[in-house]
Amino acid sequence: MSAPVLRDVSGPGALGGSWRRTLDLLYLIAVTEFKRTYFGTVLGYLWTLARPLMLFGVMLAVFTQAFELGGDIEHYPVLLLLNIVLFGVFSESTTTAVTSVAAKEGIVRKTQFPRLVIPLAVVLTALFNLGLNLIVVFVFIFAFGVDPQWTWLLLPVIVLLLTVYATAVSMIVSALYPRYRDVAIIWSVTATALFYATPVLYPLEAVSGKLREFVSLNPLSPIFELAHRWIIDADAPGLVELTGGATRLLVPIGIYVATCVFAVWTFNREAPRIAEAL
Amino acid sequence: MTTDTPTTGPVVIEARDVRKTFRVSTQRIDTLKERFTRRPGAEVRDIAALKGVSFDVHQGEFFGIVGRNGSGKSTLLKILASIYRPDAGRVRMAGRLAPFIELGVGFDAELTARENVALNGVLMGLSRRDASRRLGSVLDFAELQEFADLKLKNYSSGMLVRLAFAVMVEADADIMLIDEVLAVGDAAFARKCMDVFRDKREAGRTIVLVTHDMATVQSFCDRAMVVHDGEVTFLGDPESAALEYYRLNFAVEGTERGPDREVPDLNVSVLDAHLCDPEGARAENAEQGVPIGLRLVLEARRELAEPGFAIHVYNEEGQEIFGLNPALAHVLVSAGERILIDGTLENPLLPGRYFIDLWVARDRDQGGALAMQRTHLLDFVVYGTRPGAGNVSVVNDVRARVE
Numbered sequence: 001m002s003a004p005v006l007r008d009v010s011g012p013g014a015l016g017g018s019w020r021r022t023l024d025l026l027y028l029i030a031v032t033e034f035k036r037t038y039f040g041t042v043l044g045y046l047w048t049l050a051r052p053l054m055l056f057g058v059m060l061a062v063f064t065q066a067f068e069l070g071g072d073i074e075h076y077p078v079l080l081l082l083n084i085v086l087f088g089v090f091s092e093s094t095t096t097a098v099t100s101v102a103a104k105e106g107i108v109r110k111t112q113f114p115r116l117v118i119p120l121a122v123v124l125t126a127l128f129n130l131g132l133n134l135i136v137v138f139v140f141i142f143a144f145g146v147d148p149q150w151t152w153l154l155l156p157v158i159v160l161l162l163t164v165y166a167t168a169v170s171m172i173v174s175a176l177y178p179r180y181r182d183v184a185i186i187w188s189v190t191a192t193a194l195f196y197a198t199p200v201l202y203p204l205e206a207v208s209g210k211l212r213e214f215v216s217l218n219p220l221s222p223i224f225e226l227a228h229r230w231i232i233d234a235d236a237p238g239l240v241e242l243t244g245g246a247t248r249l250l251v252p253i254g255i256y257v258a259t260c261v262f263a264v265w266t267f268n269r270e271a272p273r274i275a276e277a278l
Numbered sequence: 279m280t281t282d283t284p285t286t287g288p289v290v291i292e293a294r295d296v297r298k299t300f301r302v303s304t305q306r307i308d309t310l311k312e313r314f315t316r317r318p319g320a321e322v323r324d325i326a327a328l329k330g331v332s333f334d335v336h337q338g339e340f341f342g343i344v345g346r347n348g349s350g351k352s353t354l355l356k357i358l359a360s361i362y363r364p365d366a367g368r369v370r371m372a373g374r375l376a377p378f379i380e381l382g383v384g385f386d387a388e389l390t391a392r393e394n395v396a397l398n399g400v401l402m403g404l405s406r407r408d409a410s411r412r413l414g415s416v417l418d419f420a421e422l423q424e425f426a427d428l429k430l431k432n433y434s435s436g437m438l439v440r441l442a443f444a445v446m447v448e449a450d451a452d453i454m455l456i457d458e459v460l461a462v463g464d465a466a467f468a469r470k471c472m473d474v475f476r477d478k479r480e481a482g483r484t485i486v487l488v489t490h491d492m493a494t495v496q497s498f499c500d501r502a503m504v505v506h507d508g509e510v511t512f513l514g515d516p517e518s519a520a521l522e523y524y525r526l527n528f529a530v531e532g533t534e535r536g537p538d539r540e541v542p543d544l545n546v547s548v549l550d551a552h553l554c555d556p557e558g559a560r561a562e563n564a565e566q567g568v569p570i571g572l573r574l575v576l577e578a579r580r581e582l583a584e585p586g587f588a589i590h591v592y593n594e595e596g597q598e599i600f601g602l603n604p605a606l607a608h609v610l611v612s613a614g615e616r617i618l619i620d621g622t623l624e625n626p627l628l629p630g631r632y633f634i635d636l637w638v639a640r641d642r643d644q645g646g647a648l649a650m651q652r653t654h655l656l657d658f659v660v661y662g663t664r665p666g667a668g669n670v671s672v673v674n675d676v677r678a679r680v681e
Contacts, residue, residue: 011361109361
């Protein structure tokens with residue numbers, strides 16, 4: 001046995017310990033969660049693909065038939081599908097994250113590990129789903145005859161921006177939930193509100209006036225507008241013209257950055273005491 | 279590798295002035311409304327769970343932490359395991375740690391045993407590959423091979439404890455923190471735990487055990503620490519720690535229950551206990567059919583009127599095979615006097631493992647009172663090549679013949 005080296009034990013935290021262990025844990029938890037979602041279902045992983053497709057079908061029917069929206073928007077159905085799949089990453093990770101730390105009570109109360117692993121694993125699981133879903137999206141993109149463009153290569157940038165924001169929000173809600181159980185209710189309403197306040201069902205240019213101004217404050221809006229231009233329609237109006245000037249764009253960017261800073265601060269503050277609050 | 283002098287080995291756990299206070303409200307604040315509508319300062323109490331605890335644990339040591347419920351010992355263990363953060367003070371530790379807390383390791387009831395074993399292996403510092411490689415040996419140890427793919431929510435509590443203990447043991451950590459493992463499970467499992475403790479100590483691992491069971495402390499621990507009301511009231515040899523523990527319990531519970539209910543080992547201590555071979559030499563084990571010599575040296579810690587002794591021999595399944603009841607009738611043993619119990623017994627035991635428990639009673643003329651109880655005082659193996667049915671082999675001349 002090698003000579004023991006004493007190291008400080010500082011209690012649980014957001015991060016800490018070896019990176020190898022953190023990554024192993026992250027991967028293990030994400031994979032088991034991913035498997036568990038469809039455990040016991042007849043269709044298994046097919047649901048990953050079927051669920052957004054069904055939602056897509058409903059939305060498409062409602063918005064093209066009932067509201068007759070999207071007629072003048074190029075490739076509206078594919079845009080809708082892409083948006084639903086992308087927003088799915090955000091909504092799936094944040095709503096699952098709310099109770100994620102509390103649901104892992106068994107390991108939180110009995111073992112030491114970087115607490116950040118739990119919300120990160122939730123986001124990672126959502127990314128696994130996204131990976132499968134994007135295959136379907138691109139099948140439709142080709143089927144609907146969208147012209148390939150070099151900006152498709154920028155898809156990872158969109159996913160990254162979305163993932164970072166989803167992670168930040170997941171960190172906030174998962175850290176606060178053990179202390180304030182209200183978070184679950186508040187977030188379920190907020191997530192629904194965000195779905196409509198983000199250009200998912202409609203591109204930003206399709207709305208006007210006060211509503212457009214309001215929606216352009218949403219930090220998720222620029223991400224979806226980028227996706228619209230980069231993936232579906234290179235000729236769609238740019239962010240700057242839509243929001244009414246580069247300075248206006250600073251608001252969503254500011255909110256985005258502030259959310260991330262707040263997330264890091266909150267999670268760091270709560271992580272050492274999560275085990276006590278459970 | 280054995281460590282002959284564990285308390286002189288290098289320090290692997292160092293705690294200095296560790297403090298922890300919990301803020302509790304008579305009503306739990308779980309919602310925002312409760313938080314904002316609560317009158318400031320109302321119904322909140324600070325409970326100091328640990329008021330400055332310092333100690334060292336050395337490599338290869340078997341270290342006991344004892345204390346009543348609410349003494350702070352579990353909080354201390356959780357701080358050592360990095361689950362709680364101390365308010366003040368410093369804890370340093372060397373090596374990989376495997377905690378076993380509140381009768382378990384970190385299990386997720388929604389996952390199967392297989393998935394949990396992998397997850398816990400990684401939690402305890404193994405690589406993913408190592409963790410899944412040990413699945414087989416974990417399930418073997420826990421005797422749960424058939425249930426590898428069953429979700430833990432469908433496990434019985436006994437199965438859960440077995441699996442948890444197996445996970446902890448197979449993680450092969452340098453330091454094991456164990457909280458009350460012996461409180462549950464059957465006799466066979468408790469014995470298995472004991473064997474593990476023995477093996478791990480021989481292998482130079484460090485074990486910290488939190489327990490209520492003074493017999494375990496006395497028979498296993500190198501040193502023990504008594505925690506009372508958030509403070510260390512004793513740290514040293516296990517015998518004295520047990521005495522201190524009983525003194526504290528007794529002081530708190532008051533005297534109404536009377537000295538008759540006074541708990542073990544305060545009255546009698548065991549100075550020596552061993553088996554002998556037919557030549558009278560000290561022996562660890564016995565050969566089948568060869569008489570066993572028994573020698574016990576006890577010291578009275580207080581006056582004992584008419585003490586009686588019960589020596590019970592159990593097999594590995596916890597069945598009692600036989601008992602002996604020597605007594606000192608009409609004798610008053612004064613404090614400090616020694617009592618010798620020795621003699622030879624016929625050995626009808628089949629090959630296997632056996633345990634001897636010792637009970638001491640006093641005041642036989644007044645109905646008797648328990649003065650001491652020590653389970654697993656001795657542990658020995660009978661070796662031989664003639665297995666048989668039942669529990670003992672009886673000298674006989676039974677033969678079958680055709681008439």
